[in-house]
Amino acid sequence: MSSPESAVADAVSVSGRPRLARHVRLTFDPSRERHVLLRPECVVVLNRTGADVLELCDGRRTVAGIVAELRGRYARVAEADVQGFLAGLVDRRCVVIEPEETDGVDRRCVVTDPEAT
Amino acid sequence: MNKPFGLLAELTYRCPLACPYCSNPLDLAGYRDELDTAEWLRVLAEARDLGVLQCHLSGGEPLLRRDLVELVRHATGLGLYTNLVTSAVGLSRRRAEELHEAGLDHVQISIQADEPGASDRIAGTPSFARKIEAARIVKELGWPLTVNVVLHRQNIDGLAAIVGLAEELRADRVELANTQYYGWALRNRAALLPTAEQLDRAEEVVQAAAARLAGRMDVVYVLPDYYERYPKPCMGGWAARQLTVAPNGDALPCPTAQTLPLPRANVRENSLEWIWTESPLFERFRGTAWMPEPCRSCDRREIDFGGCRCQAFQLTGDAARTDPVCHLSPDHEIVEDLVRAANSGARPRVEALVPRPHRAGSA
Ligand code: SF4
Numbered sequence: 001m002s003s004p005e006s007a008v009a010d011a012v013s014v015s016g017r018p019r020l021a022r023h024v025r026l027t028f029d030p031s032r033e034r035h036v037l038l039r040p041e042c043v044v045v046l047n048r049t050g051a052d053v054l055e056l057c058d059g060r061r062t063v064a065g066i067v068a069e070l071r072g073r074y075a076r077v078a079e080a081d082v083q084g085f086l087a088g089l090v091d092r093r094c095v096v097i098e099p100e101e102t103d104g105v106d107r108r109c110v111v112t113d114p115e116a117t
Numbered sequence: 118m119n120k121p122f123g124l125l126a127e128l129t130y131r132c133p134l135a136c137p138y139c140s141n142p143l144d145l146a147g148y149r150d151e152l153d154t155a156e157w158l159r160v161l162a163e164a165r166d167l168g169v170l171q172c173h174l175s176g177g178e179p180l181l182r183r184d185l186v187e188l189v190r191h192a193t194g195l196g197l198y199t200n201l202v203t204s205a206v207g208l209s210r211r212r213a214e215e216l217h218e219a220g221l222d223h224v225q226i227s228i229q230a231d232e233p234g235a236s237d238r239i240a241g242t243p244s245f246a247r248k249i250e251a252a253r254i255v256k257e258l259g260w261p262l263t264v265n266v267v268l269h270r271q272n273i274d275g276l277a278a279i280v281g282l283a284e285e286l287r288a289d290r291v292e293l294a295n296t297q298y299y300g301w302a303l304r305n306r307a308a309l310l311p312t313a314e315q316l317d318r319a320e321e322v323v324q325a326a327a328a329r330l331a332g333r334m335d336v337v338y339v340l341p342d343y344y345e346r347y348p349k350p351c352m353g354g355w356a357a358r359q360l361t362v363a364p365n366g367d368a369l370p371c372p373t374a375q376t377l378p379l380p381r382a383n384v385r386e387n388s389l390e391w392i393w394t395e396s397p398l399f400e401r402f403r404g405t406a407w408m409p410e411p412c413r414s415c416d417r418r419e420i421d422f423g424g425c426r427c428q429a430f431q432l433t434g435d436a437a438r439t440d441p442v443c444h445l446s447p448d449h450e451i452v453e454d455l456v457r458a459a460n461s462g463a464r465p466r467v468e469a470l471v472p473r474p475h476r477a478g479s480a
């Protein structure tokens with residue numbers, strides 16, 4: 001099983017389970033009409049899709065699961081875009097990727113993603 | 118125009134410590150007439166309306182304000198992310214629990230050196246043991262902890278031990294920031310500016326620590342800008358991302374801008390919105406139109422914004438010049454001379470420092 005550090009190095013795998021880092025807050029800013037991520041030393045202003053991705057980052061859903069859910073809402077969702085977006089936030093220490101479970105099955109969110117294989 | 122992201126709320130300049138690198142103004146007595154609770158509550162609400170998302174409660178020592186818990190509760194109620202910047206003197210368990218209950222998000226504790234003797238000497242008062250105790254309480258309450266150490270000639274050689282201490286305290290972040298020369302630090306500059314050799318060693322320690330602690334503790338290191346080729350992008354640009362409110366209600370685009378010969382803006386007289394969007398003080402160096410050469414035609418002008426206005430004024434007497442730290446500045450030799458003096462064999466490692474007075478304004 002990989003540690004969170006090696007998950008950073010590996011970028012973001014589709015079977016990883018992203019969640020907000022401890023002490024990071026996702027909130028809506030009415031004055032900018034945008035969602036934002038708050039940390040002691042930075043603010044990340046999010047667009048609508050970014051906020052949608054992060055709202056699904058609960059440490060249980062896998063990246064593949066998140067992509068599948070987003071495809072129910074948006075016409076086009078590229079897995080690579082979601083991975084890239086999350087990798088950027090991992091770099092900025094806003095998101096942590098929980099490693100996949102040892103048996104590799106996510107029982108809370110079983111999805112089949114035809115494009116993933 | 119951008120909306121500000123951060124408010125530095127300098128609640129008081131009173132402080133139980135007497136750090137010789139303190140960036141508070143020399144004229145501490147001029148700030149005795151502090152905003153009262155109702156005024157701060159209004160400032161916080163106005164800041165939120167203006168778009169502020171983060172509120173750094175600082176000073177001096179913010180714990181000396183009896184209304185701190187109330188201010189924190191109000192700020193978190195408004196949806197602000199709150200950060201307490203403290204020497205930790207006065208952070209008793211009871212006070213910590215009250216602040217935690219009020220919703221305070223993050224605590225940043227300053228430590229002056231890696232061991233009690235040096236730390237207490239620099240702080241000008243026995244305080245090390247209380248800081249350690251307070252840091253433990255912070256972690257026990259489940260807060261994220263930043264340990265902040267201001268580095269200079271007289272403590273930078275203990276950097277490895279400083280990082281070790283932060284690790285032992287289970288800090289989430291350690292901020293190792295070389296002194297910036299404003300306020301009391303400017304007065305003590307000769308005795309604080311490290312040598313190039315000291316900085317080389319520090320750099321090695323920082324790199325090794327950052328690699329070893331990756332994923333466990335963020336290691337943030339700030340070089341003294343006198344040794345950089347380019348100046349720092351001060352405050353992310355004048356009146357672009359942050360604002361400061363001083364204890365007496367003066368609103369400033371940067372915490373040391375009271376040193377500049379510019380019109381004042383005060384929250385007792387004007388709304389924060391007017392101050393941010395229209396006041397001559399905030400408009401003065403906004404954007405790039407004010408810039409002289411070489412900044413005006415430089416492709417880094419949107420990266421570092423010509424550096425720090427306060428430093429330009431302090432070193433050249435003209436706030437609208439290129440920050441002399443920049444190697445392209447026509448005044449760069451001023452900085453080179455200072456660096457040369459710091460590296461001359463004649464200058465001792467440890468010299469007497471002028472402490473800032475304790476408890477400014479209580480006299
Ligand atoms: S004296 Fe030290 S602790 Fe007090 S405000 Fe200045 S730098 Fe901070």
Ligand code: SF4
Pocket residue numbers: 347348411412413415416417418419421422423424439440443444445446
């Ligand atoms: S000339 Fe001005 S804009 Fe260019 S790097 Fe130097 S300070 Fe920055």
